[in-house]
Amino acid sequence: MTSMTPQNPAGEGSLFDGDPVMVPAQDRQGIPETFGGAASEGFDRVPPQDRDAEESVLGGMQLSKDAITEVVEILKGHEFYKPAHETIYRVITDMYGEGEPVDPITLAAELTKRGEITKVGGAAYLHTLVQSVPTAANASYYAEIVRDKWKLRQAIEAGTTVTAMGYAQDADPAEVIEASAARLLALQASFDMGKDPAGWDAPMQDRIEEWEDDQAAGEDPGLPMPWEDLQSMLGTVPGHLVVLAGRPGMGKSVALLDIMRHLAVVHGRPAAFVSLEMARRQIMNRLIAAEAEIPQHDIRKRALDQAQWKKYDKVRDRIVTAPLRLIVPPGGITVPQIRSNLRRWQIEDRLPAALAVDYLQIIKPDVQGRGGNRTNEVDAIARGLKELALEFDLPVFAAAQLSRQTTGRDSKVPQLSDLRESGEIEQAADAVILLHREDYYEPESERAGEIDLIVAKNREGNTGIVTCGFRGRFSKIEAMGQDY
Template sequence: MSSMTPPAPDAEGSLFDGDPVDLPAQERGALPKAFRAPDEEFDRVPPQDLGAEQSVLGGMKLSKEVIAEVIDILDGHEFYRPAHETIYRAIVDLYRAGEPADPITVAAELTKRGQLAQVGGASYLHTLVQAVPTAANAAYYAEIVRDRWKLRKAIETGTRVTAMGYRQDMDPGEVVEASAAELLALQASFDTGKDPSGWDTPMQDLIEDWEDDQTAGEDPGLPMPYADLQTMLCTVPGHLVVFAGRPGMGKSVTLLDLVRHLAIVHGRPAAFVSLEMARRQIMNRLICAEAEIPQHDVRTRRMSKEQWNRYYKVRQRIVDAPLRLIVPPGGITVPQIRSNLRRWQIEDRLPAALAVDYLQIIKPDLQGRGGNRTNEVDAIARGLKELALEFDIPVFAAAQLSRQTTGRDSKVPQLSDLRESGEIEQAADAVVLLHREDYYEPASERAGEIDLIVAKNREGSTGNVVCGFRGRFSKIEEMGA
C-alpha cells in the first residue's frame, strides 16, 4: 500500500479540495489485509460524504436555528474528517455559551484553542459558508453525515466479528454469542433520534396522552387466570413481575398457568422459556392442566380411555394457541433473549408476554463471567427489566428463595429471602411470594391452598391472594372454581 500525504493548504488556507481518494490510508480506514479477498488487494475508502459535512458546517454558521436542528441529529463524532469535528465542536460550544457562531467568531475560538491551523485556517472557515447558498437544507445534510457514519460503524463491527471468527482460542458458541452482542450493541447505538428520552416533550403533549388513555375505556391489565391477582397487579407492558418461592413450591406451575391462560383462553401470543425442564415435561404439564389428567398417568403413559377423550376435547385448542415453549440447549443469556425478541419484533411476532423459568439460572453474559454471583444475578435482573421496557411487554420471571424460610418458626416468605440478589426486588415492578402450608406440614388444615403474597407492587396495593393448588394436574385455580 503506497504511502500518500494529504495536500498542503493553499495560499488561502483551504484543505482537502481534491478527491477523497487522495486521503492517507490511516484516514481511509482500509480493512486489514488478512480480511481482504485476493481480488481486493487495494485500499478501500470508507463511506463518507465530505460535501455533506461541509454543507452542515456552512449552514450552522449561517443560522443559529440550524445549529439547534443539527445538534438533535449529530453529536460530532459522526464526521469523517477530524478537522470537521473540531470545527463542529467549536460552533456548538459558542452556541451553548450564547455567542454568535460566524466565521470570525469560530476562527477566534479555534485560535484560542490552538486549533485554527490544523483545520485549514480562517479562509477555510469562510469557504464553508460561501459554498452553501442557504442554511435551509443543513438538517438534511446532517442526516447524510449520520448515515455514512452508521455504515462505517457497521464495517468496524463486521471487522471485529470477522476477527473473532479467525481466532483459534475461542469456543464457537462464544464466538457466536459475542458476535451477536456486537451486533446488538451496534443496533442500540443506532436507536437514537430526536428527543430519545423525552427531554423536550412539553407537558401539554404528556397531559393529552394521559387524557387519551383515561378516556379510552377500562384497562384491567394483562389477563390472568386469578382474578384477584389481576386486579391487584394490573400488569401492563414494561412491567417485570417476579414469582418467588422455594423449590417445588409452584413457581413453574404459576408461570405456565399465566402463559396458558393468555394464549389458550384469550388467544394472545405468549412465550415460555424454561431453563430447568425439557420440552416434553412442559408439554406433559400443559396437557395435564388443560385436560385435568393426573401427571402420574401421563408420565407413565397409562392414560385411560376416558382420559384420552378429555385430551381430544382440548387438543385443537392447544394446537391453535399462539404459545411458544422454548427450551434453549445449554442455557441462555439475557443478550440471547434480546436477540430472539428482536427477531420476533422484526417478523411482527412479538409475544404479548414473556415468562422465564427461572431467573437465577439464566447464564451470565460473557462480560459478566469471572464476577461474583451477586453481581451476576443483579445484572440478570436488571437485564430482564430492560427487556420489558425495550420491547414494551410484561416479563414474568420465577426466582428462587433462600433456605432462610426453613429455619424460621414462621415459614411465610419475606422479600429479604430472595436468593443471591437485592437487585431482584429493586428491578421488579411486583414481587409475588408463593407459600403453601402443606409444603411444610402435609396434614395442615390448609392443605391444597397456595398463598400468592404480593409483597411489592409499584402500581398498586400489596396483600395476599389465596388460590387452590392442584399439583397433580399441574395447575392453580381460584378458590371455589
Template sequence: MSTTVPSPSAPPGHDDDGLPETFRRVPPQDRDAEQCVLGSMLLSKDKIGDVVEILSVDDLYLPAHQLVFGAILDLYGQGEPADPITVAAGLTKRGEINRVGGAAYLHTLVQAVPTAANAEHYAQIVADRAKLRRLVEAGTRIVEMGYAGDGDADEICDAAGAELHHALQMREESATVRVGDRYADYIDRLEYLQKHGAAKGVPTGLSDLDALTNGLHPGQMIVVAARPAMGKSVLALDFARACAIKHGRPAALFSLEMGEAEIMNRLTAAEARVGLHHLTSGDPSPEDWQRIARAVPRVADAPLYLDVTPNTTALEIKAKCRRLQQRGGLDLVVIDYLQLMTSGRKAENRQVEVSEMSRSLKLMAKELGLPVVVLSQLNRGPEQRADKKPMIADLRESGSIEQDADLVILLHREDAYDKESPRSGEADLIIAKHRNGPVTTITAAALLHYSMFADMASTS
C-alpha cells in the first residue's frame, strides 16, 4: 500500500514562497486618525507640542502625511505659525506640494477634524498603530531570516531577538519625572547599596554671579562651557537646586549624559553635604544618614523635574517644557549638554546641525519666556595655551553658539591641570559674554567632593 507524502514546499496557510498570508495584508494604520492629528496641529499651535510628545514623523504611515508632519515641525521649531497657508508655502518651496495632494489637501485635513481638543487621543491611536506596524515588520524579518537559514542558527536566533527587542522599545508618553516622586525609591536604593555594597531673575546660588547678572532672566540663553571634567554638570545642578529647592521655583533639568541614579547621588551629596564617594559606594555613615534625613523633605517637596531621555531633540525638550508650564509653571530649564543633542533631521554637517539646535534653544527661551541654561563642550584650544584658560573662541563645533547666547560662562580650574596649584579647590567662572553687563571673572569654591560650587566667603 502506498503512502502519500505532502509537499513540504508550501505549509498550510502559506503561499509558495513560504511566507504566511498574514504578512501580505495592509500593515496596521489609521488614515482617519492621521488626518485628525495633522488637522489638529494645523488648527492649534499648542496642540503641536502635545502631539510631538507622543509621535515622531516615522509613526505616520502615509508618506504624504509624513511630509506634512515634517513641514509643520519645521515651522514650529522656527517659531513660525503652522497653518494650511504657511505649510503649503513650505512644501512648495521644497518641491513637495504635489506629493501631498496639493494645497487643497491641507484644507481637507483641517475640515476632517471634529475638534482639535482631541489631538492627543488621535495621536495615541496613530502611535498604537505604529507600534503594531513595527511589530509586524519585525516579525516579517524574523520569518524571512528563519526561512533563509543563512549562517549559524544561534546567530540567527540572536539577530531575531534583536529585531524583536528593537520593535518593542516603545516610546513613552513622557520621560519627565518629578524628583520628589522618585526620592523614596532613591533612598531605598541607597539603603540597599549600604547593606549589600556597591522678583529678580532666577538665582544661581552664587552671590557674586547673581550680583553681576541680577539672576537669570526670561528669554535668555545662558551657555556654560568647559573642557571635560571641569564641573559643568555640577554647576548646572547647582543652578537647578538654587531655583527649585532653595527658592521653590519650578526648574527642569534635561540630562543627556548622566542617568537618574547618578543625578540623585549628586543632588543628595550637595543638599545633605555628604561625600559623593560615600553615596556612589553605598556606604554612608550614621552621621551621613542624619544629614540625608534632614535634606529629604526639602528635596522631595521641591518643584524640580528631571528628564534623562537620551538622543532628545530641541523640539522634544520644547514640547515637554511647554507641558510643564501649562501644568504648574516653569522658571528655569537646564540642558546637559548641547553636543549630545540631535536635530532629528539630516543636516549638511555637524556644525550646521549644532547651529540649528542652538538657534532653536534661543527661540525656545524667548517663546516660553524663561531662562535656558545650555552646557557645551570646548575644543582642545585651552590645553594648547600655557595658562590653559579657555576663550570664547574655543566653543566647540559652532560659532553660532556665541552669537545666540546672552551670557557665556567659561568654567576653569587650575588644579585640573596642576595638582600642586596654590589655587587648589578654586574655580574661575569667566564671564566671556554678557549682553546686559560687563565681562569679568568670578571665583567660586569648587567643593566637588560634595558635587557643588559655593561662594568663596562661605568657605573661608
C-alpha cells in the first residue's frame, strides 16, 4: 500500500498534530539541520503517520469480528494519528465488548447516539473506510504499521522534550541528563510490553502447566540468605518486597549489607546495595570488617596490624571478584531514578539477583508528589519499591525506620504499628522483619550480643522469631551456634 500524502489539519490531536513545531531562530543555534529540516526553517516536518493503514484497520474491523480480535491485541486506540480514527476505534471496541454487531450501519447509529457522528466525518465516511480495504484478513498487518508510526512519534516527542530541557536557561546538566535517560528508558519499556503481559486472556490450562513445571523443578529454597532459619521461613523469591525495620543503630544497615554480601561473595550472584546514609568508604569498611573479621574500629583508624593484614589478604580476591555493586547516589535518589537505572541494567543484561535500599524513608519523593503530606510521600515510595520488584522480577530489600513509640513502652519489643510515617509500608511489603536487641536498651542484659529478627508479616509462610548473634564490632550478624 502506498501511503497518502500526510494531512495535517490544524487542531487535530496532541503535540504533534496541527501546525508543525517551530523553534525561534535565536534558539536554533547548534541544532543539526537533519533534526527537522534546515535550521533556518525550524522543525517543520509532519510527524510519522500512515493514514491509509489507519483507514484499512478501521475498515477491516467493520468487516470481521476476527479482525477486531486481532487488532485489539496490537492497538489500544491512542496510537491513531487522526483523532477521528481513535474515536471510531473506541466505539468499535466498546460495541464488540458488549456483544453488539459492528458494521457501518450499527456503528453510525452508535456514533449518532453518542453525538460524535459529525466529528468523525458522518456515516458516509464509515462506508468509505469499508470500501477502502479489499479484505479484512490483513487488519493485523495494518495495525502494526499504525503502532510503529505511533512509536516513532513518541520517540520524536521524547527527543523534543529533552531538547527543550537542554535549552532551558537555568538547566542543570546533571539533572537534564538524568531526566533524559529516564524518559528514554521509560519509553523503551513501554514498547517492550509484549502480548498480553498481564494475562487478561491466559486460560487456566496455561497457569496450571506453569505451576506443574515449577513443582517438577524441585524444591526452591528461595534467595540465599546468611541465616538459614530466616531463609527457610521467608522463601524470598523475585517480586517480593522485604522490609527490615528497627530503631536507629539497631542493625538495619548491617543486616542489609550482610544479605547482599552473602549473595554476592558467597554465592557469586549479582547484588546491588543502594545506600542513602553512608559514604562508599564507610560501606567498604563494613564490608571488609565483616568478611575478614577485622574490628571496624581498627579499619577506621587505619591501624591494621600484621595479623589483620593477613586476614584481609585471604579475603581480598573474594571481595574483588564478587558481583556486588555499592551505590551511593549524590544528592539522594527517587524511585523513578532507581527504575531508570534498573531499566538500563536490564537492557544491558546486568540486572542483579536482588536490590537493597538503605533506607526507605529517606528516598526522595517524586517531583509530582511535592506539596503533599509526608504520609502520602512515604506511601508512594513503599508502593513504588513493590512495583519495582514486580516489574523487574527481583526481590527488593528495604530498611525502614521505626517510630519512637517503641522506646516509650515497658516492653521495647517492636510491633508492626511502630513503622514510622506510613501504614503503606506494611501493606506493600511481602515480609516485614523487625529488628530487636535487648542490649540496645540494657547493655548488661543477659542476652547481650543477640539480635532477634522478628518476622511480623510474611505473605509466603509463617511468622516467628529468628535469634542470631550480633557482632557489632565486625558489622556482622551470624546464625546462633555458628563458631565465632
